[in-house]
Amino acid sequence: MSSRRERERGREREEEEEDDPSRYPKYMSITGEPLQLDLDKSFLGKCRHIDEFESLNQLGEGTYGVVRRARDRKITNRTDKHAIVALKQVRIFDEDRNNGIPITALREIFLLRDLKHRNVVRVLDVAVGDELHDVYMVMEYAEQDLANLLDYARVNYSQSEVKCLAKQLFEGLEYLHDRNVIHRDIKASNLLLTAKGILKIADFGLAREYSERPLTPSVVTVWYRSPELLLGASRYTEAVDIWAAGMVIGEIIKQTPLCPGENEIDQLNKIAQLLGVPNDRIWPKIHTMPSYHQLKYRIQNPQRQNQLEILFLGVTSSATVNLINSCLTYDPEKRITARQCLSHEYFREAPAPKETSMMPTFPESRNSGNNNGGADGANDTIAVHGKRAGGYDGAGGSGNGGYVFDFDGQFGGMPQKKRHRHG
Template sequence: MTDNTANYDDSHTTLTTVRKKKVYCPDTAFYGDCRDVEDFEKLNRVGEGTYGVVYRVKDTKSGSVVALKKIRMERETDGMPISSLREISILKRMKHPNIVNVSDVAVGPKLDSIFLVMEYCEQDLGTLLDMISTPYTLSEVKCLMTQLLKGLEYCHSHSIIHRDLKMSNLLLTSTGLLKIADFGLARTLSLPGKPMTPNVVTLWYRSPELLYGDANYTTAVDLWSAGCIMGELLQHRPLLPGNTEQSQLNLIVKLLGTPNDHIWPGFTQLPLGKALMLPKQDKNTLKLVFPRISDQSISLLAGLLTYNPRSRLTVRQALQHPYFREPPRAQDPAMLPTYPEIRNLMSEKEK
């Protein structure tokens, strides 16, 4: 290691030593004594979020295993990036069983050594679906969707849009609790609505209004992502795996049919309304793609994957959908199948 910035590398099992000191942490909730990064012993790297690398570590003071997310600072010359400040601010005031809990901030000797201390979750759904060949059962999918929507309901009731819901940002504990993670792209809704960048949400989960460049979008973008996640859980592979904005729209049209100004008023007037061309297809093919699921399952999917964001189900409407009351009932989270900690096994192989 060439400097003393408390970075990890593969040849070290602990973080570099730093002096215990009083630091101003980047949120009023953290003002005063932050945790010293020396308090944590690296076990392994488990992933990389939108704005930082995540490690599994041992808290040497409590003995507990937690996750440490290093805030990405490479391109910053004027302090912390606004995305990191926003993530810290949002996560510290959110307390819900289906949202990852941030307990503290740890610091090194320089301002570019700042870490979020978070609860450790054994799995992420993205890695699980990639590595496990056995699909979830219908009752297990219902369990996971219930938890996802409950976490999302909490976010939206606090005027927060996640803006990057995808499988790899859904964590799973050993007791079957699903946790929404990685709030680096999250935003608090302002009143009145202020334009936001439409270049958010990983492409496979990006809603039509974002693809068309709408800067005045709402929490409805998260519900579209939830529909893509539900479809992916049901078929055990990505529902709409486009590799460009145009190919993504083509896949959406193939699934839902071609939109028009009747079902989605004003969509042709959006910034990219004339730049992105749509193929012609009259029919919705959801029932052909999912021939073995119930009519209520199709109804919920269709309600989430609705072109017009104003007609799309809200998270509360989704949670009240008859799909969640019909058999099979949602599996108890504690009864979800458990698997070896795949990310840890993968990181061991990389050493």
């Protein structure tokens, strides 16, 4: 009896040892081999540790990450342009913590590491914390984003200033498109502005290198989504970025979105009311769009003719209207390219685009007030206003990946009325 009890106790001890996680290596390869990882060496690789950055305040939050303003502790010269950076923490949802870094973050890192243009935001480094899921993109910092200058500061740009912004936007897009990169989420909140007047295209979480394979049409926030995407096209080109750019330029001039649809159907209606109803004369391949058969049921009380000239009458020149109209051409194959935009009459007529160094700048709203690294401090006036720029994001929208600012009534000493957006 005693020997049987001893055998049973032995089995119990073996079972307890098997259940003890300390018996197993913390990290194993896909073949089950133990990996001895020193987090200070093997895990970090060429990445920096997050402790090398001092978190200052939260700038924004999107579907795929939180963005914080931070100081690089290694840079002692505070006038260095990279002393202040933007840390974009890669958001990993609880159910995905065992699956590694999200493909959206990897795509953004791999794309941006090879892109070097003054109008494209740069990834300076990658930083990690003590856990495998604690990953940050260290990005160059920009003081403002266009959405909040329009929404909260209510900035009214002059014609030469609009041209400066439009020129930089098309130069950035030309660079991307020459490298077969489609951004797929051009919108006001993804266009950052530095204190030196430089526009930066940001948030590449939805970006793709162009290929012949099908792509999801549920990209680009709905206010800036092109007709081919709204009609379900899965094969499309960089022309989707040009449509969105045309919407952005119109928004800067009018200080309000051109087509603020509540959803895809409402967006189609608003486009038709602005540009007229599309047909096979102006868009021969419209019949090939997956949702074309539903088009006649979706559009209600549309205008039969283009209303852009009426919309911009007395506000800007005919060349401006022509450029926007060329960007907002229904047929993506006839839509103007970024390079053609830069040689358009719009940029040759007076007034000339303002020099970036002469662009107006605006206060950052007490960024130095709170260094505790949290967005809840009483002195931290950088506020997150939730989703912006395009209201309804659809299935594939990236939310607000740009920087969100609350100017707290600091423009000219007068409180600024915030324009709330749908969504």
